Amino acid sequence: MSNAVFNFPKTYNEPVLSYIKGSPERVKLVAALKELKSKKADIPMYIGGKEIYTNEKVDIHPPHELKHKLGTYNKGGSSHVKQAIQAALKAKPAWEAMAWQDRAAIFLKAADLLAGPYRARMNAATMLGQSKNAFQAEIDAVAEWCDFLRFNAQFMRDIYADQPISDPGIWNRMEYRPLEGFVFALSPFNFTSIAGNLSCAPALMGNTIVWKPAETQIYSAQVIMQILQEAGLPAGVINLVFVEGRTAGDIIFNHPDFAGLHFTGSTGVFQKLWQTIGQNLSLYKSYPRIVGETGGKDFVIAHPSANPEAVSVALARGAFEYQGQKCSAASRAYLPASLWPVIKKKLVTDLKSMKMGSPEQFDNFINAVIDEKAFDKITSYIKQAKKDKGAKILVGGNYDKTSGYFIEPTVIQVDDPKYVTMCDELFGPVLTIYVYEDADYKKVLTILDSTSPYALTGAVFANDREAINLTSERLKHAAGNFYINDKPTGAVVGQQPFGGARASGTNDKAGSIMNLYRWVSARTIKENMNPPLDYRYPFLD
Ligand code: NAD
Numbered sequence: 001m002s003n004a005v006f007n008f009p010k011t012y013n014e015p016v017l018s019y020i021k022g023s024p025e026r027v028k029l030v031a032a033l034k035e036l037k038s039k040k041a042d043i044p045m046y047i048g049g050k051e052i053y054t055n056e057k058v059d060i061h062p063p064h065e066l067k068h069k070l071g072t073y074n075k076g077g078s079s080h081v082k083q084a085i086q087a088a089l090k091a092k093p094a095w096e097a098m099a100w101q102d103r104a105a106i107f108l109k110a111a112d113l114l115a116g117p118y119r120a121r122m123n124a125a126t127m128l129g130q131s132k133n134a135f136q137a138e139i140d141a142v143a144e145w146c147d148f149l150r151f152n153a154q155f156m157r158d159i160y161a162d163q164p165i166s167d168p169g170i171w172n173r174m175e176y177r178p179l180e181g182f183v184f185a186l187s188p189f190n191f192t193s194i195a196g197n198l199s200c201a202p203a204l205m206g207n208t209i210v211w212k213p214a215e216t217q218i219y220s221a222q223v224i225m226q227i228l229q230e231a232g233l234p235a236g237v238i239n240l241v242f243v244e245g246r247t248a249g250d251i252i253f254n255h256p257d258f259a260g261l262h263f264t265g266s267t268g269v270f271q272k273l274w275q276t277i278g279q280n281l282s283l284y285k286s287y288p289r290i291v292g293e294t295g296g297k298d299f300v301i302a303h304p305s306a307n308p309e310a311v312s313v314a315l316a317r318g319a320f321e322y323q324g325q326k327c328s329a330a331s332r333a334y335l336p337a338s339l340w341p342v343i344k345k346k347l348v349t350d351l352k353s354m355k356m357g358s359p360e361q362f363d364n365f366i367n368a369v370i371d372e373k374a375f376d377k378i379t380s381y382i383k384q385a386k387k388d389k390g391a392k393i394l395v396g397g398n399y400d401k402t403s404g405y406f407i408e409p410t411v412i413q414v415d416d417p418k419y420v421t422m423c424d425e426l427f428g429p430v431l432t433i434y435v436y437e438d439a440d441y442k443k444v445l446t447i448l449d450s451t452s453p454y455a456l457t458g459a460v461f462a463n464d465r466e467a468i469n470l471t472s473e474r475l476k477h478a479a480g481n482f483y484i485n486d487k488p489t490g491a492v493v494g495q496q497p498f499g500g501a502r503a504s505g506t507n508d509k510a511g512s513i514m515n516l517y518r519w520v521s522a523r524t525i526k527e528n529m530n531p532p533l534d535y536r537y538p539f540l541d
Pocket of ligand 1: 037061070186187188189190194211213214215245246248249264265266267269270293295297326327328344369425427456498500504505
C-alpha cells in the first residue's frame with residue numbers, strides 16, 4: 001500500500017453530547033454506570049500484548065463512595081518494568097517500519113471506537129474512578145481524547161509532508177524517524193485524555209512506550225487499553241504497568257535505551273525526574289527528549305471595565321469544575337473594588353446553589369476530590385485560612401471524608417496579595433480573591449506577574465481595549481494559555497494548543513504539531529543523481 005500519496009480524512013472536534021434528561025446518551029451512560037457498579041473488575045497490566053495478573057491486588061474505590069469497591073488492580077514491581085521495556089524494544093522494528101497511514105488508521109479507528117461503542121463505558125469509568133460528573137467526563141475522556149487521536153494523525157501527516165527544497169540534479173529528503181529506544185509516558189490522575197495522549201502521541205510517530213498511569217486513574221486506563229487493542233494496536237507498542245513511580249524511575253532512568261519522557265503531573269516530581277535524567281546522561285545512547293506539562297496557579301484579573309456577571313460565572317466554572325482539579329483551574333483572582341459587590345453577590349449565590357455528591361446523581365455539579373492525600377492537603381490550607389487574620393472565608397469552608405472526599409467550593413478573600421493560597425498550587429475547590437483599588441490596576445499586574453513560579457493559564461476580563469492590550473503585554477510570560485473575557489479552562493485540541501511556561505512545563509503544546517516534533521529525530525537524506533567524476537573544481541584552472 002505504498003503506491004499512493006494518500007489524502008487524509010477531514011479532522012474535526014468530537015461533538016460534546018449534552019446528557020440532558022431523556023437523551024439517548026444519558027440512557028446509555030446510566031446503564032453503563034449500573035453495569036460497572038454491578039461488577040468487580042480485576043485490572044491487569046498489559047505487557048507485550050499480554051494481560052499480567054499478580055498476587056498484589058489493590059482495591060479501587062470511587063473517591064465519592066468509599067464503601068463501594070469497583071474492583072482491584074494488579075500491582076507490579078521492578079521485574080514488570082523490565083519486561084515492559086523488553087516488550088517495547090521488541091515491538092519497535094516492526095512498528096517503526098509500518099507505513100504511516102496504517103499507524104494513523106489504528107489511532108483513527110480508536111477515536112471512532114471511543115466516540116461510538118466505548119463512549120458510555122469510558123465516561124462511566126472516568127466518572128466512577130476519578131469522580132467526574134457526566135459533562136466533565138464527556139469533555140475529557142471522550143471529546144478530548146478523540147480530538148488528540150484525530151488531530152495528531154493529521155499533524156503527523158503534515159510533519160512528514162514538510163520536505164526540503166532540492167537543487168537541480170539533487171533530491172533532498174527528510175525522514176522523520178522515531179527516537180532510538182523507548183519512550184516513558186508518565187500520566188496524572190486528572191485527565192483520562194492526557195493519559196491516552198501521553199502514550200499515543202509518541203506511539204503514533206513510530207515509538208514504543210512504557211506507560212505508567214497515576215494509581216487513581218487505573219480504572220479508566222484499562223478502557224484506553226481495551227480500545228487500543230480493539231483498534232489493532234500491535235502487541236508491545238504500548239505497555240501499561242502499575243508500579244510505584246520510583247520503581248519505574250529506578251529502572252527506566254538507568255536504561256541505555258531510554259529515549260524520552262512524556263510527563264504530565266506536578267512540578268516537584270518533574271523537576272526530580274529531570275535531575276535524575278541529567279545525572280544519568282552518560283548512560284544513554286542518545287539525549288533523551290523531556291516533555292513535561294506541570295503545575296499551575298492560574299489567574300483571573302478583572303479590569304474595572306469588565307462585565308461583573310461574566311467575571312463571576314468564569315470564576316464559578318473556571319475555579320470549581322472538577323473540584324478545581326484541572327491544571328488550568330482559576331485559583332487566584334484580582335478584582336476591582338468597584339465591581340466587587342456585584343461579583344461577590346452572584347458568586348456566593350451561585351456557589352451556594354451548587355450541589356455536591358456522587359456524579360451518578362446528575363444534578364451534582366461538585367463531586368469528590370481524588371484521594372485522602374489531596375483531601376488532607378487542601379483542607380489544611382482551609383483550616384489555616386480560618387485561623388489567619390488577613391484571610392476570610394466568604395463561602396464554603398466545610399469538608400468531610402467519612403463517605404467520600406468532599407470539600408465544599410470555597411472562596412477565601414485575602415488582604416495580602418501574596419498570602420499563601422495566592423501562591424501555592426492547592427489543586428482543589430478553593431479560590432482566593434484579592435480585591436484592589438481601581439486606580440491600582442497597573443500595580444496589580446506587576447504583583448500578579450511575580451506572585452507564583454507558575455505560568456500556565458490566565459484570563460483578563462475587560463471591555464476597554466487599551467486595558468486588554470496592556471494586560472496582554474505585561475502578562476506575556478505569565479501564562480502559556482491566555483484568555484480574554486473567558487475562563488482560563490477548557491482548552492480544545494486544534495483550537496487552543498495547551499501548555500504553560502516558567503515552572504509550568506516545557507510548553508510543547510499538547511494537541512499540536514509542536515508536541516509531535518519532540519518524538520521524532522529527523523534524518524536528512526541527500527541523493528545526487530549525477531555525482532561528479534573529477535575532484536577538480538573549475539576555479540583550479
Ligand atoms: P503527580 O506529579 O503526583 O503524578 C504524576 C505521575 O507521576 C503519576 O503517574 C505518579 O505516580 C508519578 N510519580 C509521582 N512521583 C514519582 C516519582 N518520584 N518517580 C516517578 N514517577 C512519579 O501529579 P498528579 O497529582 O497525578 O496530577 C496533578 C498535577 O498535574 C498538578 O500539579 C497539575 O497541575 C498537573 N497537571 C498539569 C497539566 C498541564 O498540562 N500542565 C495537566 C494536568 C495535570
